[in-house]
Amino acid sequence: MPFDPFAEIVRGFEGEPAELIPILQRVQAIYGYLSPESVGRISRWLRISENEIFGVATFFAQFRFSQPGEHVIKVCLGTACHVKGGEQILDVLKRRLDIQPGESTADGRYQLERVACLGCCALAPVLAIDEKVYADTSVLRVHQMLEERENREDA
Ligand code: FES
Known part of the structure; x- marks a missing residue:
């Protein structure tokens, strides 16, 4: 059998x-x-x-409905990050990666998550890619960050 x-x-x-x-x-x-x-x-x-x-x-927040991505991008939407533009950063990532929080890209490279606080509010707005935290981010910085990563991975 x-x-x-x-x-x-x-x-x-x-x-x-x-x-x-x-x-x-x-x-x-x-x-x-x-x-x-x-x-x-x-x-x-x-x-x-x-x-x-x-x-x-x-x-239950613990359950996912899509395969985990190779790299996890966590966008902080805690109070400090929210007032400094966290939502716009999340919007850019949603558009650019064509996914919603809790989903992974079709190629399995990225998984997008929203989090309540990454523990470094003074550096807001903050996001993390895997274990690396990016402080004082902006919409422009997010575009640059993804391009740098793509260039590195294509090299
Ligand atoms: S609210 Fe974003 S790091 Fe704390």
Whole structure:
């Protein structure tokens, strides 16, 4: 019999609707996100509609619906960053990468996230790419930053 990863995911569960959250957590831990295929399998197994599953999962910030990107861009929208233009920086990234927060680019290179505070409010507006924090950013700086990264990765 061929190996079925879903059978491993639900091993130890009874197939009760009340088990939805721990099953979603296990899928997310293994794959890093909840794919439409995973949601479909869970829906059939627990006899819960896919809409209900999405409704529950979107309530919790821990669940993602797209594959994690290679690099994570976190835009701070805490109070200090918000008043200094954090929202405009997020808008530029959304347009430039053609994704919404919580999504990854089609090539899998970037994942965009909004965060409440990166812990360096005096340097607002702030964003981080992976572990590197960029202070006192601007719309222009974001364009330059992405271009520099693209040139480096193409080299
Ligand atoms: S509010 Fe942005 S770093 Fe604190």
